Amino acid sequence: MNRRHLFRFSAIAALSLAMLGASVAQADVLADVKKAGVLRVAVPQDFPPFGTVGSDMKPKGYDIDMGALIAKDLGVKLELIPVSSANRIPFVTTGKADIVISSLGKNPDREKVIDFSAAYAPFYNGVFGPADVKVAAAADLAGKTIAVTRGSVEDLELSKIAPPTAVIKRFEDNNSTISAYLSGQTQLAATGNVVAASLNELTRLRPLTPKFLIKNSPCYVGVNKGEAALLEKVNESIAKAKKSGALNEIAKKWLHNPLPADL
Numbered sequence: 001m002n003r004r005h006l007f008r009f010s011a012i013a014a015l016s017l018a019m020l021g022a023s024v025a026q027a028d029v030l031a032d033v034k035k036a037g038v039l040r041v042a043v044p045q046d047f048p049p050f051g052t053v054g055s056d057m058k059p060k061g062y063d064i065d066m067g068a069l070i071a072k073d074l075g076v077k078l079e080l081i082p083v084s085s086a087n088r089i090p091f092v093t094t095g096k097a098d099i100v101i102s103s104l105g106k107n108p109d110r111e112k113v114i115d116f117s118a119a120y121a122p123f124y125n126g127v128f129g130p131a132d133v134k135v136a137a138a139a140d141l142a143g144k145t146i147a148v149t150r151g152s153v154e155d156l157e158l159s160k161i162a163p164p165t166a167v168i169k170r171f172e173d174n175n176s177t178i179s180a181y182l183s184g185q186t187q188l189a190a191t192g193n194v195v196a197a198s199l200n201e202l203t204r205l206r207p208l209t210p211k212f213l214i215k216n217s218p219c220y221v222g223v224n225k226g227e228a229a230l231l232e233k234v235n236e237s238i239a240k241a242k243k244s245g246a247l248n249e250i251a252k253k254w255l256h257n258p259l260p261a262d263l
Helices: 003-026 029-035 064-073 088-094 153-161 175-180 193-202 228-244 246-255
Strands: 036-045 077-083 101-102 115-123 124-129 145-149 167-172 190-194 209-217 218-226
Touching: 029 036, 029 228, 036 064, 036 088, 064 077, 064 101, 064 115, 064 218, 064 228, 064 246, 077 088, 088 115, 088 218, 101 115, 115 124, 115 175, 115 228, 115 246, 124 153, 124 193, 145 153, 145 175, 153 167, 153 190, 153 209, 167 175, 175 190, 175 193, 190 193, 218 228, 228 246
Parallel strands: 036 077, 036 101, 145 167, 145 190
Antiparallel strands: 101 218, 115 218, 124 190, 124 209
């Protein structure tokens, strides 16, 4: 074997070993969680009832309870990491969080980046607005202004179906989106059914009445690619919670409805 071939063989071997090492290291997240005794969970802080901050300044919501349930099953402490809609996935892919539980919907682009658990919560996205704004389908958005959170499922899906003359105003977080709607900056808002319901309980300033469904999009726990062991444990926790009724209790607590039979 001449020198050039030897060098090429050595380079390929070194690259293969590096890739193998990276794969092994990536697959050790579950072991790292157990060793540290802490599960770091990325959760929303501005998206009730999935995640918000209570009067005691502590996070609360459906996703927080879900994180606590998984941490308990793993026998570790729970560390909550507040995230926004835009940065929740990067927190997992860069190792700042072990999993993300943030009303996360599944789509092909996201599946290229992270892996998803079984569904743990019902959710659908739609367009909402005042009763006197006549909208029944995407075509009726022509000339209308719609508030939406940048990078959310409703943003991605609405962009596909909105007519060219619709004005989609994107905001960096859910609080800004809702504030824009409530203050009259937009005529409509694209958000989740549970968000609209929660807001209507808090204020009658501009009630959010449903106009049309954008997409049925249940919520999933997200883990980094290649974390098969961690994903298996998360799915075990979800299955166990469904069977025991614990997940149904979380749904009734935060969504005021039991889990759908087909979830």
